[in-house]
Amino acid sequence: MRLLLLNGNTDPAMTERLRHHAAGWLARQERRDVELVPCTARFGARYIATRAAVAVAGHAVLEAIAEQDRAVDRIAIACFGEPGFLAAREIARVPVRGMAEASIAAALALAPEARIALLTGGEAWVPMLREHAFALGHGPDRILVRAVPPAGDALARDPDGAARLLARAAEAAIAEGAGVVVLGGAGLAGLAPAVSAHLPVPVLDSLDCLMEASLGGPLPPLPAPPAAPSSGLSAALSERLGG
Helix, strand or coil, rough: EEEEEEEECCCHHHHHHHHHHHHHHHCCCCCCCEEEEEEECCCCCCCCCHHHHHHHHHHHHHHHHHHHHCCCCEEEEECCCCCCCHHHHHHHCCCCEEHHHHHHHHHHHHHCCEEEEEEECCHHHHHHHHHHHHHHHCCCCEEEEEECCHHHHHHHHHHHHHHHHHHHHHHHHHHCCCEEEECCCHHEEEHHHHHCCCCCCCEEHHHHHHHHHCCCCCCCCCCCCCCCCCCCCCHHHHHHHHC
16 A cells, blocks of 8 residues: 655655655554655745745645545545645545544544544644644534644754643643543654653644554545636646536
8 A cells, every 4th residue: 555645845855754654653553554755845935934925835735636646545635734635635545644644533532522622732722723623524613723833843953842842732732631642743743752751631743643544444435526727727626627
């Protein structure tokens, strides 16, 4: 099985961190049958942190999928904001999973009666992730979104300091009824063990959740989009949209 590990950010070092952690997960699960195909978005923000960057990254994600999905068996969008996720499922020829939807599903399975805390880096993500969770069918009665001030790329550069910050934010979310904490984002991959050592509830790594979901059953397919002639897009994406 070939799994496209798609980073919607344009930082190749982040893609390599994702590949490294995903390869470690595969080794722990003894999944020697899976080949990782890492991919970095061709254009857009180095690290997505605004609505504008999410919009641009959605285009980059769709372009990458249109160009590469014939050569892979599954696609994993390795961004917690999941730029272009529903659109990707609409046009992709293979199953697509995303970090947030996979993590929320795993957390709800662990604690079906509790609230789920999505914890990430960068305050700007709080309203964006609330809206994204709602689009996935989960309101604020089930999903708490909390953030620490440093963005995810800054957290990745200081894992010890990041673990302390995240643990304090998680404690506050637990006081509000969270029964599971999800560390959301590419920059937070690998921090769950250090954070969980301080907490009384499970702490999930969003990349681990994404990997497990990507190798499981697919989501129900979306209806194929009608032909939509376009201009100015890559040849592969234009063809996929019916142009």
